[in-house]
Structures are given as C-alpha cells and as structure tokens.
Amino acid sequence: MSPSFIRRTPFGGDAPxxxxxxxxxLTVLVLAAVAALTGPVPAARxxxxxxxxTAFGANPGALAMYVYRPASLPAGAPVVVxxxxxxxxxxxxADGSGLPRYADRHGFLLVxxxxxxxxxxxxxxxxxxTADSRRGQGEAASIRQMVAHAVSSYGADARRVHVTGxxxxxxxxxxxxxxxxxxxxxxxxxxxxxxxxxxxTAAAHSCMNPGVDLTPAEWARxxxxxxxxxxxxxxxxxxxxxxxxxxxVPRNADELRDQxxxxxxLSQTPTRTVLIGPNSTRQEQYAAGDGTVAVEVDRVPxxxxxxxxxxxxxxxxxxxxxxxxxxTICSSHWITGFFGLHGAGGPPGTGGLPAPxxxxxxxxxETSVTLDWAAVPGAAGYTVxxxxxxxxxxxxxxxxxxxxxxxxxxxxxxxxxxxxxxSGALSGTITVRTxxxxxxxCWTSSNYEHVRAGRATTSGGHTxxxxxxxxxxxxxxxxxxxxxxxxxxxxxxxxDGCDPATSAAAVTTTTRATTG
Numbered sequence: 001m002s003p004s005f006i007r008r009t010p011f012g013g014d015a016p017x018x019x020x021x022x023x024x025x026l027t028v029l030v031l032a033a034v035a036a037l038t039g040p041v042p043a044a045r046x047x048x049x050x051x052x053x054t055a056f057g058a059n060p061g062a063l064a065m066y067v068y069r070p071a072s073l074p075a076g077a078p079v080v081v082x083x084x085x086x087x088x089x090x091x092x093x094a095d096g097s098g099l100p101r102y103a104d105r106h107g108f109l110l111v112x113x114x115x116x117x118x119x120x121x122x123x124x125x126x127x128x129x130t131a132d133s134r135r136g137q138g139e140a141a142s143i144r145q146m147v148a149h150a151v152s153s154y155g156a157d158a159r160r161v162h163v164t165g166x167x168x169x170x171x172x173x174x175x176x177x178x179x180x181x182x183x184x185x186x187x188x189x190x191x192x193x194x195x196x197x198x199x200x201t202a203a204a205h206s207c208m209n210p211g212v213d214l215t216p217a218e219w220a221r222x223x224x225x226x227x228x229x230x231x232x233x234x235x236x237x238x239x240x241x242x243x244x245x246x247x248x249v250p251r252n253a254d255e256l257r258d259q260x261x262x263x264x265x266l267s268q269t270p271t272r273t274v275l276i277g278p279n280s281t282r283q284e285q286y287a288a289g290d291g292t293v294a295v296e297v298d299r300v301p302x303x304x305x306x307x308x309x310x311x312x313x314x315x316x317x318x319x320x321x322x323x324x325x326x327x328t329i330c331s332s333h334w335i336t337g338f339f340g341l342h343g344a345g346g347p348p349g350t351g352g353l354p355a356p357x358x359x360x361x362x363x364x365x366e367t368s369v370t371l372d373w374a375a376v377p378g379a380a381g382y383t384v385x386x387x388x389x390x391x392x393x394x395x396x397x398x399x400x401x402x403x404x405x406x407x408x409x410x411x412x413x414x415x416x417x418x419x420x421x422x423s424g425a426l427s428g429t430i431t432v433r434t435x436x437x438x439x440x441x442c443w444t445s446s447n448y449e450h451v452r453a454g455r456a457t458t459s460g461g462h463t464x465x466x467x468x469x470x471x472x473x474x475x476x477x478x479x480x481x482x483x484x485x486x487x488x489x490x491x492x493x494x495x496d497g498c499d500p501a502t503s504a505a506a507v508t509t510t511t512r513a514t515t516g
Contacts, residue, residue, distance in 0.1 A: 048068060048091075048095060050067065050091055050094060050112065051066065051068075052065070056149035057146075057148065058141075060142060063142040064090065064116065065112075065149070066113075066114060067109065068112070069154065073107060073109060073154070074107050076156070076157045077107055078107075078160035079110075079111060079147060079160065080108050080110050080111070080162050080164065081112075081113065081147060082097065082110060082113075082169075083113055083163070083164070083170070084166065084169050085124075085169050090112035090114040093307075094112055096322060096325040098309060098319035098320070098332045099318075099336075102332055106342055109150055109156050111146050111147070113125075113139075113146060115139075119139070124168040126139055127174070127175055127193070128199070128201055129199075129201075134226070135180065135226060135227055140175050140176060140180075144179075147183055160185055160340075161183055162186050163184050165189070166190045167192060167248060167324075169190075170192020171189075171192045171197075173190075173192060174194060174195040179227060180227070181234055184235045186235050186338065186339050188237070188238040188239075188331075188338065189238070190240040190308075191240065191242065191245055191247075191248050192248065193252045194207075194219055194252065194256050195219075195259065196222035196223070196225075197252075208247060208248050211251035216258035219255060234264055236292070237296070238298065238338045239295070239296065240331050241298070242300045242303030242304050242305060243301055243302070243303065245305045247305040253297055253299065257286075257297050260294075264286070264295060266294060266295065269470050269471055270470070271287040271293075272284075273467070273492065274409075275405070276298070277328075277330070277334070280301060281299065281301065282298070282299045283299075283387070284296065285387065291413065302328070303326050303328050306324035306326040307331060309326065309327060309328070315333075316330055317330050319332065337391065341390075342383070342393065352418075353376055353378060353417070353425070354425055355416075355425040356373040356376050359372070359373040360430060361430060361432045366404075366436035367404050368400055368402045369400070369410065369412070369432045370399070370401075371398060371399050371412055371414070374397075376416040379417065380417060380418055381393055381417055382417070383414070384412065385412065387410055397414075406434055406436030407433065407434060409434075410431070412429065413426050413428065413429045414426070441486075442482060442485070443483045444480065444481070445481075446476070447463040447475050448476055461475055465493060467490030468490065470492060482495050
C-alpha cells in the first residue's frame with residue numbers, strides 16, 4: 001500500500017490517510033480496540049535466525065518478508081506462511097510460537113509476513129479493508145507474492161503451501177484461504193474471524209465482539225465470491241480459540257466452522273470429538289466422505305486471547321510463554337500435524353503407493369495402543385494418523401502410541417510413503433478404546449430433562465449436548481434422545497445404541513479404505 005500522504009495518530013506512529021475523513025477517524029477508533037488483539041512481544045527470549053527478503057515481487061501491500069530456512073531443507077519442501085498479530089512482528093511470532101522448531105524437525109520452509117506502522121499504527125494486518133483483503137490487491141497480493149517467491153527461489157512444493165496466523169493475522173489467514181484457494185492447501189486460524197465479516201473499521205469492532213451471526217450458506221457465499229471462477233477443492237481449515245477470549249469472542253470460532261463446513265458440504269455437527277494435549281483441549285473434527293478431516297475446531301479451556309504454547313523439550317511441546325503466548329497446549333505441534341507435515345510424505349494420496357492392508361490393534365493398555373499392519377512393497381516408511389491427524393512416522397510396523405488417557409477412544413489409520421517422501425493412500429480405520437477409566441454411562445430422556453440434569457444446554461429454543469455441542473433439536477418435553485457420557489461431563493448422541501456394559505470394548509475395525 002502506498003499512501004498519498006502520512007498523518008500522525010494518537011498511537012505515536014505514522015498511518016496512511018484515507019480519502020474520506022470519516023474513514024480515517026474510524027480507523028483510529030477501531031485500531032484502539034484492535035490493538036488489544038495481541039500484546040507486545042516478550043523481550044527476554046532467544047531469537048531464531050530469520051532472513052529478510054527484499055525483492056519478492058511488486059509488493060502492493062508494502063509488507064516485509066522474512067524466511068526461516070532449516071539447515072537441512074529438502075528439495076520440494078512444504079511452505080508454512082505465518083502471520084503475526086497486532087503490535088507484534090515476524091521475529092517475535094517466530095520465537096513465541098515455536099514454529100521454527102517444527103520447521104527443523106519436519107523440513108518445511110517458514111515464511112513470515114510482517115506489517116509496518118506505515119500501513120497500520122498498531123501493526124495489524126488490514127483484514128477489514130477491502131483494498132487489502134481481495135484477490136490481487138494490497139496486503140493479500142503481497143503475501144501471495146511471498147509464496148510465489150518461496151516456490152521459485154527455494155525450490156518449495158507449490159502443492160503443499162499452508163498458512164496460519166494469530167488474531168488480526170488469523171483474520172488475514174481467512175482472507176488468504178478465501179482469496180487464494182488455488183494456492184493454499186490448508187490453514188489454521190488462531191483467535192481469528194470469518195472471511196468478509198467486516199468491510200470497514202466500524203464493522204470490524206462488531207465482528208470481534210460480540211461477533212456476527214450469519215447462516216452457514218451466507219458465510220460460504222462470501223468465500224465463493226472471493227474467487228468466483230474457482231471450481232477446485234477448498235482448503236482444509238483448523239480453527240483454534242480460547243473459550244475465555246473476550247477480545248475476539250469464541251462465537252467467531254463457531255462462525256468460522258459454519259463458513260468452512262458449508263464450503264466442504266458438511267454438517268455443522270462434528271464427526272467426532274476428542275480431548276487432546278496436557279489441558280484436555282476439545283478437538284471437534286468434521287470429516288469428508290473419504291475420512292479426511294476437512295475442518296477442525298480446537299477449543300482451549302480456560303484460555304483468553306493469544307497463541308496456545310507449551311514451553312518445554314517434549315515432542316509435543318513448543319514456544320515461549322509471555323504476553324499473548326499463553327501456556328496451555330502447543331498449538332504449533334497440532335497445527336503442523338493438521339497440515340500433514342509430521343510425516344515426510346505430506347497429505348495421504350500424494351504418491352502412488354497402495355493403502356496398508358489389515359491395520360489392527362495388537363495390544364491395549366490404559367495409556368497405550370500397539371498397532372500392526374501389512375508392510376507395503378516399496379515403502380520407505382509410514383505415517384500413523386490418530387483421530388485424523390498424523391502423529392508418528394515409524395519406519396516399519398508395529399508401532400506403539402503412548403501417553404493416552406485411560407478409557408479414551410481413538411481412531412487410527414496408516415499411510416505408506418516412498419523414498420521421495422510422497423504419501424500413498426490411507427488405510428481403513430480402526431477405533432480403539434484404552435483400558436481403565438470410568439465406564440460410559442447412557443441416559444435416555446427428553447431434551448427438557450437432559451437440560452435440567454446438566455447433560456445438555458439450551459440456546460435460542462434449541463438443545464445441545466454438553467461437551468460435544470451436538471444439536472438435539474427443540475428444547476421441550478416431546479423430543480427424546482439418548483446421550484452417552486464419556487469421559488465424565490462430555491456427552492454425545494447415541495440414539496443408534498448405547499450399552500454401558502459393552503462400551504468399553506477394546507477394538508472395532510472398519511474395512512472401508514480411503515484414498516486421502
């Protein structure tokens with residue numbers, strides 16, 4: 001963006017003037033609120049080495065480009081674009097989020113876009129201005145040019161480009177996914193907002209809090225309008241949000257879910273809900289017909305506004321706690337897994353290897369599951385998927401998944417990858433319940449009684465299962481459902497049968513194979 005002239009603002013920075021005085025005033029007012037989207041970068045932190053790239057294109061949005069390149073970056077590596085929040089910068093977001101650690105571990109190129117005070121006095125990406133949030137324009141076009149430069153100059157794989165960001169950066173992530181579905185395979189929106197929620201600064205404030213409620217069809221229509229000629233597949237989307245966020249309220253996670261499930265032609269009721277991480281983050285998965293998780297919502301309990309991190313040296317730990325880097329769960333671990341980067345092969349179906357046959361659980365304890373499957377000729381290794389996300393890359397079967405909760409239920413599938421790192425078709429799935437834990441309980445009653453008993457909640461005259469948020473219909477004494485409680489306090493619909501005596505069965509195998 002090249003402002004025609006510069007004016008001073010109450011924030012002490014320089015901001016571009018707009019053609020209309022009213023818009024300029026609104027910009028200042030909303031930025032005062034948006035500045036709370038993220039806080040200052042903690043000062044005491046060991047910085048990773050970023051490289052500034054100055055010639056990556058015409059750069060109509062006047063953004064800065066930084067790159068973190070692992071020492072052993074393979075040819076044809078994936079790309080992850082990261083977008084910081086207001087008041088932050090590229091270096092601070094790299095250090096706080098822990099993303100460079102996963103770039104080193106899994107061999108992807110990390111590209112970080114950086115906003116300037118010349119564009120926005122609080123360093124917010126201008127997700128709420130149409131001049132910067134439309135295909136081929138402003139900041140959105142600059143980020144697209146960064147991706148093109150990464151592919152051409154670093155030999156990256158244009159088929160495996162992903163984007164993530166926090167708050168204003170999360171809202172800009174929505175912009176990139178909507179405007180460039182031909183560029184991004186998937187994205188992760190952290191404490192962000194749906195695409196095209198606001199087209200001016202005043203509306204941006206309302207979108208943040210209390211949020212805007214539109215139908216899934218209308219949200220989807222707005223994304224389709226961003227690139228009307230697009231007929232290909234839509235990006236996969238993970239949505240991360242703290243359930244105590246008062247800056248960008250959790251309602252936005254629901255609206256984002258509605259937007260992307262509608263685009264993928266999916267129900268707004270999750271296919272499955274699991275608890276992940278050290279703090280039992282609730283992960284709602286919305287699976288496509290081939291079993292691939294197309295949309296995922298991760299609701300972080302007790303967390304306000306920020307990027308979830310979990311400092312430490314464990315395999316699923318990352319980041320540095322500080323202002324708006326909140327010590328809860330390492331979201332970068334789960335996000336890069338959702339992107340398909342934990343295995344060398346990328347998303348299942350990239351290569352030509354067949355699906356591994358006969359996956360089975362050969363051992364179950366309270367905290368582990370041992371899996372076995374038939375070896376695939378020509379396979380250089382395998383990627384094990386738990387609950388729709390890759391979790392391990394063993395060289396050969398069998399594999400033992402550890403650190404699970406007693407009495408927890410998980411779904412597994414396996415894909416083989418070849419020597420070039422291309423992942424084959426995904427196997428059929430098996431569902432396994434670890435031993436121990438409290439047995440499941442089943443309850444059959446009217447929606448009215450379920451709410452009175454604390455097993456469900458009511459909103460707008462409708463009833464929702466507590467924990468899973470599955471829709472149960474009208475709040476009255478005439479609609480009856482069966483709910484299954486497992487773990488304690490988490491209820492799912494079980495109208496097709498719920499027997500507490502058999503709910504602890506260890507293994508159920510499905511024979512349907514998927515192609516990924």
